[in-house]
Amino acid sequence: MSTAAHSPPDAARQIQFLRKVQRILEEGHFTATYKFALVHALADLAVQYGDDSGGPLHLPVRAIAERFVELYWRQVAPWPAIEMGTARPPVLAQNTGRQAAVVRMVREARSDFGDRLDRLRARDGEWEALATSVDQTIRKMPLFKLQKVGREPADEFLYPHRLKGRGADATIELRPGIAFCFRTFHPLVLDLVRGSWIRFIRKLNPELLGERTDLGEFLFGAQRSTLEAVRVPLADLQDGSCFYCHRELGRQVHVDHFIPWSRYPVDLGHNFVVAHDRCNSAKSDHLSALRHLENWGLRNEKYSYELPRIFRETGTANDISLSRGITRWAYRQVEDRKGLVWVKGRQLIPLESGWEELIDAA
Numbered sequence: 001m002s003t004a005a006h007s008p009p010d011a012a013r014q015i016q017f018l019r020k021v022q023r024i025l026e027e028g029h030f031t032a033t034y035k036f037a038l039v040h041a042l043a044d045l046a047v048q049y050g051d052d053s054g055g056p057l058h059l060p061v062r063a064i065a066e067r068f069v070e071l072y073w074r075q076v077a078p079w080p081a082i083e084m085g086t087a088r089p090p091v092l093a094q095n096t097g098r099q100a101a102v103v104r105m106v107r108e109a110r111s112d113f114g115d116r117l118d119r120l121r122a123r124d125g126e127w128e129a130l131a132t133s134v135d136q137t138i139r140k141m142p143l144f145k146l147q148k149v150g151r152e153p154a155d156e157f158l159y160p161h162r163l164k165g166r167g168a169d170a171t172i173e174l175r176p177g178i179a180f181c182f183r184t185f186h187p188l189v190l191d192l193v194r195g196s197w198i199r200f201i202r203k204l205n206p207e208l209l210g211e212r213t214d215l216g217e218f219l220f221g222a223q224r225s226t227l228e229a230v231r232v233p234l235a236d237l238q239d240g241s242c243f244y245c246h247r248e249l250g251r252q253v254h255v256d257h258f259i260p261w262s263r264y265p266v267d268l269g270h271n272f273v274v275a276h277d278r279c280n281s282a283k284s285d286h287l288s289a290l291r292h293l294e295n296w297g298l299r300n301e302k303y304s305y306e307l308p309r310i311f312r313e314t315g316t317a318n319d320i321s322l323s324r325g326i327t328r329w330a331y332r333q334v335e336d337r338k339g340l341v342w343v344k345g346r347q348l349i350p351l352e353s354g355w356e357e358l359i360d361a362a
């Protein structure tokens with residue numbers, strides 16, 4: 001989507017991007033949590049669809065809508081309140097007035113499918129209908145309100161306020177340099193967004209929340225049901241041994257995000273491996289050393305038929321080229337920051353060279 005004529009934004013423009021995003025989150029004129037969902041979605045999609053050339057990026061509004069559904073799906077689960085004694089378990093308010101429209105739509109869908117977003121996805125008609133309604137709603141709000149702060153005219157620094165294309169194919173165009181910045185600062189942007197989102201929800205739901213501290217986990221944790229569904233089939237595929245240390249798994253089989261959830265919070269099938277709890281905790285939020293990356297590639301290649309079948313049967317979203325793209329992005333981040341990668345136990349080493357070739361081969 002980019003051309004050779006572009007180059008990455010310089011440091012001054014990158015800082016300016018961060019200041020403006022921060023300002024939107026702090027001051028934007030909003031009564032619902034949509035703006036948080038939208039910035040979150042833009043950052044995620046820039047990683048999925050973009051590159052680091054500094055060029056512009058067309059993003060389908062439909063893809064933004066689907067990301068909204070994924071983000072809110074978890075959040076509209078009944079809040080685990082201690083007592084209530086109410087007939088209907090409480091759902092956290094996401095709006096100062098009436099519950100936000102997208103939240104109502106997602107909540108309704110969730111009442112039929114519970115935690116299993118994957119099951120809804122497998123029903124083409126229903127998934128299509130929900131994504132289309134959300135798509136139409138966000139075109140009215142918040143897509144063209146996000147960049148308006150206070151009484152000033154909108155500062156359209158992220159994307160111009162107009163759609164390209166029509167109907168289900170409509171896109172917005174991120175300006176040159178914006179996808180680059182979202183990709184470079186993805187962890188920072190997500191921290192900003194989530195922190196603001198959590199504070200906003202706290203303010204809206206004082207009675208329900210009190211002093212509870214697990215709100216962040218509730219709002220943004222991984223979808224446990226997806227992880228659970230792939231656990232046994234992946235363990236079988238790995239012959240019952242740990243992906244990292246190759247020893248027998250025994251009973252402690254943990255589904256690990258190869259690219260840690262904290263770095264890129266999307267559940268895509270190829271990103272799952274099974275490992276010991278202790279290997280998983282030791283790896284923590286680190287990327288893996290090259291030996292593991294190589295094994296990940298070999299696994300994907302060796303089971304290029306079985307993996308998609310497992311994902312299909314368990315309703316797990318998957319796309320190997322997308323997973324490769326996210327993996328490449330994540331390793332580049334570590335390389336740019338001269339970060340460390342995990343080998344085993346407490347052993348961390350500088351990222352070795354040759355990771356790009358391994359991912360391309362995966």
Ligand SMILES: [Zn+2]
Nearest residue numbers: 242245276279
């Ligand atoms: Zn292990």
